[in-house]
Amino acid sequence: MVSLEVNEILESIFCEGSVLSFFNTLDKGLMIIDKNENIIFANNRAQKQLNSTLSKIQEAELSNILSFGSIVEVMENGRCFCNIKASLCGEIHFVNISPIDINLEIVGAAVVFENTQNDETFVNTLKLCNCISRELESVFNSSYDEIIVTDAQGNILKVNEAYKKLYNGEMEDFIGKNVFQLEKKGIFNPSVTLKVIREQKRVSITQKTNSGRVLIVTGYPLYDEKGTFVSVISTAKDITEVHILKEQLSEAKKTAQDFYYQLDILRQKETQKESMISKSPEMKKVMITANRVARVDSNVLITGESGVGKSMLANEIHKQSDRSENAFVSINCGAIPAALLESELFGYESGAFTGARKEGKQGQLSIANNGTLFLDEISELPLQMQVKILKAIQEKKFTRVGGTETLTSNFRLITATNKDLKSMVKAGTFREDLFYRLNVIPIEIPPLRERKQDIIMLTNLFWERLNAKYGTNRKIDLDVYEVLADYDWPGNVRDLENCIERIMVTVDKDIIRVCDLPVQLLVKPKKKVEIKEVLPLKKAMEETEKSMILKAYEKFKNTYKTAEALGVSQSTVVRKLRKYGCCDVT
Incomplete structure (x- = not known):
């Protein structure tokens, strides 16, 4: 019970600001030890019993003052030792040692002691203990916090009035009962006493009761003079209101975040209409460069992984340019067979080849006159076509297949590739002169995994489009955004868009949660070991x-x-x- 006394004294006296004067009135020796086992205070009674001054006691090693080998158990595990015999400066004393616990953290210990060699003092000490016991009984039952004392097997020996209020019961419902039985019945869960018994150290947990209360519970193991574990004392603070407020705050944050996302979408719509999402700093740099080059007619080479939005950026440059009123002609060089690519680009005259239309065909270069010509996957352009396209780029002149007339086209050229053209030049699969002609202004679009902020904006954009498409009003739980932002998206924006549509079509729920996501989003792929060269x-x-x-x-x-x-x-x-x-x- 001394441990409770000391902690109660510390708590009340610290609050009143009269620690020293109060401690010096005690009829027992008292020392305060910090976490590092330094003696930071000894009251007058302690100085007298130890026949030393406060400054000398503070300068001395703890081991030279107190011979007690289990002080580490007090500091680290929160153990309390009551009425044990210990040597202080060579004399035997009855000693009580308790941890000092502030905000669930042990910051030191209190040592209370009395010399056993003085019979009169010992009698006075017993009288004082009886007096303290009566006072503590009053404090015990008037405490707002719940207090419970059990034996080493978890059988309840004593509870205070607050206990029955928190757990919906009368005193007789608890005295003599085992905490394991009460936990099994759902009176409280989990039991801090059982944890202390198993671990035999100070334990703090969050506990829920059958009355719907939420508590912070701390249990302390108690040992006798032989070091035998004898009982557990636990205290609890009701934090139900704090817990409810915390949950409400969390919900409010989620709601605010949801409004923020929706507001951001509206801002994007207002400012960018159908333009690219550029929430992240990485994409903002790309868009700044794109807006600058849109004002001039220099050739642009857009690079980046498949699906990052190269064609969309090319279209964005066209829309911001002076050529926006004219055609934006897009050709995928990898999607058209090599035999047809020349006629597609330059056009052909009547009867130029078997199967050609009688009236001939106008080429894409002619259609792009005064507009923008976008050649996607330029790396797939056959070598024989590279020579012809180079001439058209340099001179803005070309001849239709099967024709003799030289035609002109004032087009602005933008090209894109997901391959390394420099490496292709070294390998001889791409012409060096063409590469330098195309690479006047290079713009690299970073992959989606390097611009996480765009993922949430893109998700909302795709989800809103699908809601409009299918006439629904379904929502996405905020936790889903965290999973989407954490995924690497090997297919980038196209991969994300396809995934969002897959979820919309296959999951029939009003609110999409993490459990509804495809498995591959929840399992992180293992990193591959990079092999730079072949070795035995x-x-x-x-x-x-x-x-x-x-x-x-x-x-x-x-x-x-x-x-x-x-x-x-x-x-x-x-x-x-x-x-x-x-x-x-x-």
Whole structure:
């Protein structure tokens, strides 16, 4: 019970700001120890019993003052020791040691003691203890917080009035009962007492009761003078209102976030209409560059992974340019057979080849006159066509298939590719002169995984379009956005759009939640090991082993932790480090 007394004294006196004067009136020795086992205070009674001054006691090592080997159990595990015999400066005292707990964190300990060699003092101490016991009984039952005392088996010995209010019952419903039975009946869950009994250390948990209350419960193990675990004291604070407010705040945040997303969508619609989403800093840089080059007629080469929106950016540049009133002609060089590509680009005269229309055909270059010509997947352009398109780009002149007349076209050229044209030039599969003609203003669109902020905006945009398309008003739970933003999207924006449509079509719910998402979004793929060159298998394994061991040793700085991290013996790590030239290993 002394531990409760000390903690009650500390709590009340600290609040009143008269700690020193109160402690100095106590008829028992009192020392306060901080977390680092430094003596920070000793009252007058303690100074007298130890025959020393406060400054000398504060300067002394704790072990030279108090001979008690389990102080670490008090500091780390919250153990309380009551009425144990211990040596203070060579004399035997009755000692009580309790942890000082502030905001669920142990910050030190209180040591209360009395010399047993003085019979009169001992009698006075017993009288004081009886007085304190009566006072504590009053405090015990008047405390707003719930207090429960059990034995080492979890049988309830004592509860206060607050206990029955929190758990909907009378005193006789609890005294003599085992906490395991009460937990099983759902009176409370989980039981902090059972956790303390199992772990034999201070435990703090959140607990729910059968009355619908939410509590913060802290249990303390109690030990006798022999170090035997004898009982558990636990206290609880009712945080139901705080818990409800926290849940309401969380819901309010979700609602506010939802409004924010919807507002952002409206802003995007107002400012960009059908333009590209550019919420992220990465895409904003791209759009700034695109808006600048739209004012001039320089050739633009757009690069980026498949599905990032290269054709959409090309269209955006066209719409922002002075040519926006004229045609935007888009040709996918990889989708048209090589034999037909020339006639598609330049057109053909009547009877130019078998199957040609009698009236001939106007080519896409002619249609793009005064407008924009966009050649997508330019890397797929056959070598023989690269020469012809180079001339058309340089001179803005060309001849139809089967014709002799030279035609002109004042088109603005934009090209795009998901391949590395520089590597193709080195490999001889793409003409160097054509590459430099195309690469006047390069714009690289980053993959979706590098511009996470755009994912939420794009998701809302696609979802709203599908709601309009199918005449629905379905919603997306906010947790879904986190999963979508965390996914790598190998197919980028196109992949995201397809996924959103798949969810809309296959999931028949008003609110889409995480459990409704495709499995591949919830499972992160394992990273592949990059192989830079082909080596004999034995040498490759040795190099990998060397790299892993040296990297682990560099991180942990000792062989024991390195071995633990790698799952091998310490001797193995030492032997391998020596093998790979790590000379500082002993």
